[in-house]
Amino acid sequence: MAAKEKVRFPSFLRTIVSLSNRDLKKWYLNPALLVISLIQPIIWLTLFGKAFNLGSLFAGNAGSAILTRIFGTSSYFSFLAIGMLAFITVSTSMMGGMSIVWDRRFGFIDKILSTPVSRAAIIIGKIANSIVRALIQAGVVLIIAVALGMTVSYITLSGLITTFGALFLLSFGMSSLFILLALRSRDWQSQMMIINLLMLPLLFASNAFFPVAEMPSWLQAIANVNPISYAISIGRNAMLGIPTSSSIYLQMGYLGAFAVGMGIISIVLSWKLLKG
Amino acid sequence: MEIIQVKNLSKTFNGKIKAVDRISFDVKEGEIFGFLGPNGAGKTTTIKMLTTLLSPTSGDANINGYSVKKEQAKVRASIGVVPQEYTADEDLTGYSNILLLADMYGIPRSISKQRIIELLEIVELSSSAKRKVSTYSGGMRRRLELAAGLINFPRVLFLDEPTLGLDVQTRTAVWDYIKSLKNKYGMTLFMTTHYLEEADQLCDRIAIIDHGKIIKIGRPEDLKSKLGGDIIQLSVNNPSPELIRLLGKIKGVKDVKKDRNEYRIKAASSETITPKIISALSSHGYKVTRLSMMKPSLDEVYLEYTGRSLKEEDSGFDKIAQNRMIRISGN
Ligand SMILES: Nc1ncnc2c1ncn2[C@@H]1O[C@H](COP(=O)(O)OP(=O)(O)O)[C@@H](O)[C@H]1O
Numbered sequence: 001m002a003a004k005e006k007v008r009f010p011s012f013l014r015t016i017v018s019l020s021n022r023d024l025k026k027w028y029l030n031p032a033l034l035v036i037s038l039i040q041p042i043i044w045l046t047l048f049g050k051a052f053n054l055g056s057l058f059a060g061n062a063g064s065a066i067l068t069r070i071f072g073t074s075s076y077f078s079f080l081a082i083g084m085l086a087f088i089t090v091s092t093s094m095m096g097g098m099s100i101v102w103d104r105r106f107g108f109i110d111k112i113l114s115t116p117v118s119r120a121a122i123i124i125g126k127i128a129n130s131i132v133r134a135l136i137q138a139g140v141v142l143i144i145a146v147a148l149g150m151t152v153s154y155i156t157l158s159g160l161i162t163t164f165g166a167l168f169l170l171s172f173g174m175s176s177l178f179i180l181l182a183l184r185s186r187d188w189q190s191q192m193m194i195i196n197l198l199m200l201p202l203l204f205a206s207n208a209f210f211p212v213a214e215m216p217s218w219l220q221a222i223a224n225v226n227p228i229s230y231a232i233s234i235g236r237n238a239m240l241g242i243p244t245s246s247s248i249y250l251q252m253g254y255l256g257a258f259a260v261g262m263g264i265i266s267i268v269l270s271w272k273l274l275k276g
Numbered sequence: 277m278e279i280i281q282v283k284n285l286s287k288t289f290n291g292k293i294k295a296v297d298r299i300s301f302d303v304k305e306g307e308i309f310g311f312l313g314p315n316g317a318g319k320t321t322t323i324k325m326l327t328t329l330l331s332p333t334s335g336d337a338n339i340n341g342y343s344v345k346k347e348q349a350k351v352r353a354s355i356g357v358v359p360q361e362y363t364a365d366e367d368l369t370g371y372s373n374i375l376l377l378a379d380m381y382g383i384p385r386s387i388s389k390q391r392i393i394e395l396l397e398i399v400e401l402s403s404s405a406k407r408k409v410s411t412y413s414g415g416m417r418r419r420l421e422l423a424a425g426l427i428n429f430p431r432v433l434f435l436d437e438p439t440l441g442l443d444v445q446t447r448t449a450v451w452d453y454i455k456s457l458k459n460k461y462g463m464t465l466f467m468t469t470h471y472l473e474e475a476d477q478l479c480d481r482i483a484i485i486d487h488g489k490i491i492k493i494g495r496p497e498d499l500k501s502k503l504g505g506d507i508i509q510l511s512v513n514n515p516s517p518e519l520i521r522l523l524g525k526i527k528g529v530k531d532v533k534k535d536r537n538e539y540r541i542k543a544a545s546s547e548t549i550t551p552k553i554i555s556a557l558s559s560h561g562y563k564v565t566r567l568s569m570m571k572p573s574l575d576e577v578y579l580e581y582t583g584r585s586l587k588e589e590d591s592g593f594d595k596i597a598q599n600r601m602i603r604i605s606g607n
């Protein structure tokens with residue numbers, strides 16, 4: 001019976017760091033993945049922001065005033081750039097669930113489940129991996145946007161921190177949601193289908209391309225509960241000085257509730273879904 | 277001390293498939309205990325329940341004194357698992373794979389780094405430790421899984437079909453690794469197999485499992501000797517019906533059966549009785565044209581208790597396994 005004392009348990013934080021680092025390795029050891037995921041937001045930035053140049057349609061002082069009235073800034077490109085930060089954040093977060101499908105398929109999850117690591121740590125490790133990737137990619141998109149001519153006169157350090165704080169919460173919630181969906185799906189094709197099905201509608205039903213006020217009322221209803229809208233609105237306020245419709249703290253609180261809520265749901269349900 | 281105690285353990289899938297049907301057995305500390313049975317017998321399902329990956333439908337088991345139902349975390353901390361499939365992360369090196377597992381067990385890096393080097397040494401993977409697992413051969417992957425299963429110095433190591441799909445040479449090598457790991461670390465081993473020789477060579481005790489039920493438990497030698505001795509097969513140049521009676525009268529012969537042109541004689545000891553048989557036959561004018569003696573193998577034991585030979589299933593399955601190996605080595 002002396003044997004009983006030898007049982008040892010791992011620290012929660014340590015296992016999360018180890019597990020997410022394992023996933024991150026696959027990513028930073030494979031730069032092609034990083035480049036491919038940047039293609040879409042950059043195409044949109046150049047297509048909508050540069051090729052269809054709204055600024056030249058509304059040339060002159062009067063035009064600039066119209067733009068400012070609709071978008072809150074005379075630079076539509078800058079307006080769109082913040083939308084693209086949210087886009088890359090969301091699309092990267094959605095993909096975070098994919099790796100769990102592979103891990104189950106190849107028995108890796110079973111191997112991890114046979115160790116004393118906490119189930120919550122497995123899920124939080126995946127969420128953490130997803131968030132790190134999303135924020136790094138968002139950083140890259142921001143740099144590219146600035147290089148292409150995004151307005152920088154309003155940008156401050158605290159504005160950057162606020163924006164990335166909002167993106168962090170957005171990524172937290174979206175990663176949790178899609179990890180939860182991945183836990184339910186049997187193969188990566190069906191997971192891919194869900195991602196493709198939800199990605200564009202979620203984006204168009206937000207203020208990524210147009211201000212909510214200019215939308216038909218049914219779309220407004222969706223956009224007003226869509227957490228993507230809140231992250232973008234916070235970002236536009238912090239980086240471009242565009243006023244928000246409600247207090248920025250309230251909007252941050254909404255995102256926080258979304259992140260925590262989704263996180264808790266996916267951790268609780270993972271108890272059942274990780275097995276078998 | 278019984279380090280594994282299993283009581284009426286059952287698993288039913290989808291309310292109807294009884295994969296494991298009320299099995300009970302104990303394993304003593306330090307033993308190598310084997311589950312022998314064909315594909316689909318319920319071996320993997322049993323291991324998954326004992327390693328807390330599946331919850332039992334009914335019954336319970338204690339590992340190292342902890343219930344697999346109520347004290348899962350403590351069970352997990354006491355065991356190592358080498359699953360049937362290769363589960364290592366292909367994109368990581370062999371070394372990183374084990375290091376990751378060590379972290380999951382909460383082993384401090386200062387200890388685990390040393391330990392990994394030591395384990396990889398024993399399974400002779402030191403020189404490939406820093407290579408990605410995707411470049412490993414089937415045998416190397418199996419050895420890596422073995423080493424990984426021991427990173428927490430478990431009290432009990434579970435091995436699910438440890439040599440499935442390996443060629444005969446690699447298989448014997450893996451047996452040697454298992455033996456030397458056991459000698460060094462002295463853990464209890466619970467393994468499953470559908471290879472008769474593996475059960476015979478490696479296990480102190482075996483349980484024959486079929487259709488989710490344990491049919492017989494014992495030491496391989498005992499199971500074999502309980503069958504009632506050796507088997508002598510012979511053919512003669514002029515078979516006749518009275519031959520069976522004649523053979524049956526020889527002292528020491530337990531049973532005679534005719535199988536086409538061959539006579540199958542069961543006797544306690546083939547060495548002492550064979551000369552008697554030959555002289556009795558020649559004195560009645562028969563000439564022995566062919567004779568072979570067999571010590572009973574586990575297959576005979578298997579045949580006796582299940583009514584089927586494991587050999588036939590074995591060969592079919594090996595072809596599948598071999599094809600898989602070819603595909604692995606092909607890319
Ligand atoms: N997840 C599952 N769902 C339904 N049936 C299963 C499942 N896992 C195993 N089985 C069935 O249970 C039986 C025993 O399977 P298994 O334990 O894998 O056998 P073995 O490892 O001895 O080959 C088989 O009939 C198999 O089809």
Ligand SMILES: [Mg+2]
Nearest residue numbers: 319320360437
């Ligand atoms: Mg099996």
